[in-house]
Amino acid sequence: MYKIILADDERWVRIVLRKAVEQSQLPFNIMTECANGLEALDALQQLGADLIISDVKMPVMDGIALAEQMATMRASLILVSGYDDFQLAQKAIRFGVKDYLLKPVETEAMADCLWRWMRAQEAKKEASKVDLPEIGAAGLSTIEQVRQFIASNLSRDITLSDAASSVHLNPSYLSQLFKQQTGGKFVDYVIEMRMEEAKKLLLKTSLRVSEIAERLGYSDISYFSNTFKKLSGCSPLEYRKYEVRTVEKEKGHSTGLS
Template sequence: MYKIILADDEKWVRIVLRKAVEQTKLPVTIVQECANGLEALDAVQKHAADLVISDVKMPIMDGIGLAEQMALMTANLVLVSGYDDFQFAQKAIRYGVKDYLLKPVEMEAMADCLERWIQGRELLKEAMGDANASLQTEKAEMSAIEQVQQFVAANLAKEITLTDAAALVHLNPSYLSQLFKQQTGGKFVDYVIVMRMEEAKRLLIKTALRVSEIAERLGYGDIAYFSNTFKKLTGCSPLEYRKSGGKP
């Protein structure tokens, strides 16, 4: 049920409005009646109301002042006036007022207004739900890629396959391949090679290990293949890289 606040300084008008709202049989409930805009503002916060139906002319705070105060709230506002005042309507639209009804407000007009408003709220909820679901999916996908990257870093000396990585994060290998490229900008197999070569750079500069030992540590049984791969990515051989101090 959507929560509604009624605001009008005349009690009999509030009675008419209440009757019109209740006769619509829509999923709404009136949680409070107020005599001015200031009371309505307090009521919105007190009841976490969804909609205020308010007269334009009221003491202390009128409908336009209420509209201005509610402009940044999640609750919406429908204004009611005893005459068709275009200037009021313009100001109301400027502050995001959802509708503008003329007195006397008949049940049909109220029903039409509330139906449009409810439809808009439902669409907004659906959109927000889709956005939240999309955000959660995006976060899950980012976590999956981070897990895969950690898996690669911890297994550089072993044979690392896309199938093994996909099993780790419970994804289809084909889907993981597409997701990995989308998140990192490159293919999984190329990422593994780059990470191995980055580790090779570190070992060449930070340790006295022979090139063959480094190749073996990174899962390369063929030193020539390792050296060719290293040169292809860095522009120099492993020994040249070591001699240059990491500045080929």
């Protein structure tokens, strides 16, 4: 059974999606339902689902931001959109989204979409068997696997030993390999990725700075803010205000407004 997470801020839409999946009679099991993309990401890390079916427009984190967050993850994303925001959904192609469902979602459309997704997964498995002796079970280089491990565990204390264990290497050897191939230290890379994630959450969600710090494994908000400022040149709040003003200004120019 493939595992699915449903994400939509409207409960009745989630009910429709659930029924469509169940009535498709395909080997899919809905693990949980979420009200926004942020909840879906949390559920994905906890449950290890194979697929998220998400609406495009949601509060806190919408489907496009969710697609961006999932770009380097193993799980797939299918977006649900209305005719009025279909063009917006198409922008998610650059983040790896390859299929859409138009509202209202009918059982036949859901079944067809899930069937195509299943065929794609089977094709990937066959391809990985061919490449297994050369590039590893995930079809990725060792360092790329480590990067994905880090990206999937930013909310917890990530140690070199944990990362080494995930790719079946000695920690000392991984440390040397990581520096050789990336030009930097493992611990510095983890901090940089956390700060990049913090930037995304500052811009794409309404979470408070303390909540973002907690999500990224920092119990001390002062330490988090100081680390952010050291790497970004400004505090988290200053970054959020400046970037939001910049985006709004760019939108104004694009629409001909002053």
